[in-house]
Amino acid sequence: MGDEDLHLRKFQKELSAGTVSLVLLAVLAQATEPMYGYQIAKRLDDGAGVVAGKQSALYPVLRNLSAAGLLDSEVEPSVSGPPRRYYRITTLGRIVLAQWIASWTATRDFVDTVLDPSTPQGAQA
Amino acid sequence: MGDEDLHLRKFQKELSAGTVSLVLLAVLAQATEPMYGYQIAKRLDDGAGVVAGKQSALYPVLRNLSAAGLLDSEVEPSVSGPPRRYYRITTLGRIVLAQWIASWTATRDFVDTVLDPSTPQGAQA
Numbered sequence: 209m210g211d212e213d214l215h216l217r218k219f220q221k222e223l224s225a226g227t228v229s230l231v232l233l234a235v236l237a238q239a240t241e242p243m244y245g246y247q248i249a250k251r252l253d254d255g256a257g258v259v260a261g262k263q264s265a266l267y268p269v270l271r272n273l274s275a276a277g278l279l280d281s282e283v284e285p286s287v288s289g290p291p292r293r294y295y296r297i298t299t300l301g302r303i304v305l306a307q308w309i310a311s312w313t314a315t316r317d318f319v320d321t322v323l324d325p326s327t328p329q330g331a332q333a
Numbered sequence: 334m335g336d337e338d339l340h341l342r343k344f345q346k347e348l349s350a351g352t353v354s355l356v357l358l359a360v361l362a363q364a365t366e367p368m369y370g371y372q373i374a375k376r377l378d379d380g381a382g383v384v385a386g387k388q389s390a391l392y393p394v395l396r397n398l399s400a401a402g403l404l405d406s407e408v409e410p411s412v413s414g415p416p417r418r419y420y421r422i423t424t425l426g427r428i429v430l431a432q433w434i435a436s437w438t439a440t441r442d443f444v445d446t447v448l449d450p451s452t453p454q455g456a457q458a
Contacts, residue, residue: 215401215429216436222351223440226344231447238450252447276340304340309448311341315348316441322356322377323434325363 228269230312233278233297233305242282242294245270270295278304353394355437358403358422358430367407367419370395395420403429 235251236243243251248270249263273279278301283291297305360376361368368376373395374388398404403426408416422430 211402211425212428212432215403216432219351219354219429219433220436220440222347222354223436225350226347227440227444229344229347231444234447277336278340300336303337304344307337307341308344311345311348312444312448315345315352316445319352319356319437320441322359323437 224265226308227312228266229273230305230308232266232269232273233301233308236279236295236297237302237305239296242296244292244294246292248295273301277301349390351433352437353391354398355430355433357391357394357398358426358433361404361420361422362427362430364421367421369417369419371417373420398426402426 231252232248235248245267246263249266252266270279270281274281274295278298279295280298281293281295283293286292356377357373360373370392374391377391395404395406399406399420403423404420405423406418406420408418411417
């Protein structure tokens, strides 16, 4: 029984590797102003757990996206606590997001076709 | 411009890490008899390129799934060439596949909700 859990955790981790970055870029592309980490996590709500396991897993991904030039960030003081790092998507980030969405859509449609053999492609077997 | 390609390749690689295993298990779960690598690749048709990049990328994944106990395999002589390794899904493989499908469905639905902000959850922003 432990084996199954191990396989599931590994699968979820692999699946989240790409999708967390995709989801973060998409949220910031839709945002009308820069957002800080906790705002983004709240925007994703419980769904963050679906792809990232826990909210804290979002922060290293935000840093990686910034380091890659897909996000810009700026630290601003906060009246209610420590300074916050605000993120916004860059022009490169928007270009990359469009490509990622196309890639996601193609992969998703292919996987769904294989999982449901009643569709034409699945019926080839 | 090279940057965008690099980001896209990295994203596709991350996305395929989990989905190739999922797709291979699903094909073998649907199969009525053991299949060898080339048969599976043909069954996936062009879609194999979508998730795996190229067909040869399927073989190490088949070996990994076997090593993990999710597939059984057996080498059989072939009349038309070298012996072939035939794969079939194990009981553990079927249990794990059901969990992976549930995980895939939850992740897919969450990503699609974030990508399309006209849906109720996306509208929270």
